[in-house]
Amino acid sequence: MAASWTLTEGSPMKVCFVTTGATAPFTALIESLLEPSSLDALREGGYTHLLIQFGTAKDVFETRAQAARNYLQQQGNETFAIGGMDFDPNGLREQFKLVQQSKGLVISHAGSGSILATLRYQIPLVVVPNDQLLDNHQEELAIAMERSNYLLRGDVKNLAPAIQKSADFRIKMAQFPPITSGKHRETKSFAAIMDETMGFLD
């Protein structure tokens, strides 16, 4: 259903797409996004659609989404749409394109695969490290990536600040993969490293 949302000329659409990872469901991220504070931040940012890839946490999503819709109705906002989708083995190309075209935002768990896939589309990305996971390097990677201006880091307890920051971030975000990533050092592509190792020096 949600994947068929289409961008039509004239009707303003701004999509926030959320991906929570295929292996371990990150329910805290789903819950946090459907909190009134996050919803308010999204609406203030001009977002019209929130699409959540819930993976295996369908039940959590449905109950929370219903509560969120009720909240929006109380506020007198009928236009903000909330949709959910399952894990898609064919990848998320369509969803990323939709975000790209609608000048939207992706909020993701901090898995390296999701980060790499999203940044190819040159769309603003907020990553939320899962603090429930022990001994993993998500936090380290998120910090390093934020320092290089590739993405923003969000706190699962309060996502509103990151959503607000993402509006300005769109302008200053660094290109990924980097063309020249260092200010003072020579960079190489992997193709060049392969050639060097083989002795193919021109």
Place this chain on the structure above:
Amino acid sequence: MAPPPSSLYTLSFFLAALTTLLVCASLRLLAILPRTPFRPQPIRRKPIATRVLIVLGSGGHTHEMFYLLRELDTSKYTHRTYVVSSGDAFSAQRAVEFEGELEVREKARLRRKEELEEEEDEKLEGQNGKIATQNEERQACTGPDHYNVATVPRARHIYQSILTTPVSSLWTLWKSFPPLLAAPPLLPDQSPQTPYEAAAQDLPDLILTNGPATGVIIVLGSLILRFFNLRGANSRGKCKTVYVESFARVKTLSLSGKLLLRVVDRFVVQWEALEGKGGRAEFWGVLV
């Protein structure tokens, strides 16, 4: 008077033999293990055809490997062997998809080039009627004849006991020699007809891995080939190894990284904090 032959079967003789063997083995290892750090050495004549062996692993490693390979030049790396673990259908499928993309890209490039040449020909004919199209360019090598996917048994199954892992790893090592030694011929029992086929049925020139356990075992296998200089693995400079640490490792090396740090010809990391690990980790920016 010479001592009787039975005097050779003494403990001290065996100890002496063992020590000699150990010393020889260590010297050999020192000789084949890479210099620190890597220094590029240009070769006089570029080979027409080469084979590169690419080790794929579980989902994440495979994804990163194909990001790394996005600019792969098939006119230089004419045969690709993808090694996957048994049961990893995803990686095998990704390899086939990637090769399909290479093929499409090459066809598009040729079409563009033809169009350009036609335009130029028209211009030239208008000027002096001379057509100058020298084709010294190397031939791009895409399509099913230029790659193969080899399967090796998994080194360690999920939930496998730590006690039996060495046994299954040895089995993986044994099974990793066929793909290391050659890619299968295009037709069964046919000797190579072209330089491309010859390179495909030879040892790999380059071995690429980025962290799966299978990669560690394949590199170990290549070291054995170089140690004994099997098929000229060492004397012909074959089986050069490149390890790329995962983009997800920012401050510490992965287990595979630690194991291979001093063994591979080049050890590449993607975050500055890891530069210089073991006196040889190279950093050239994010590569994926």
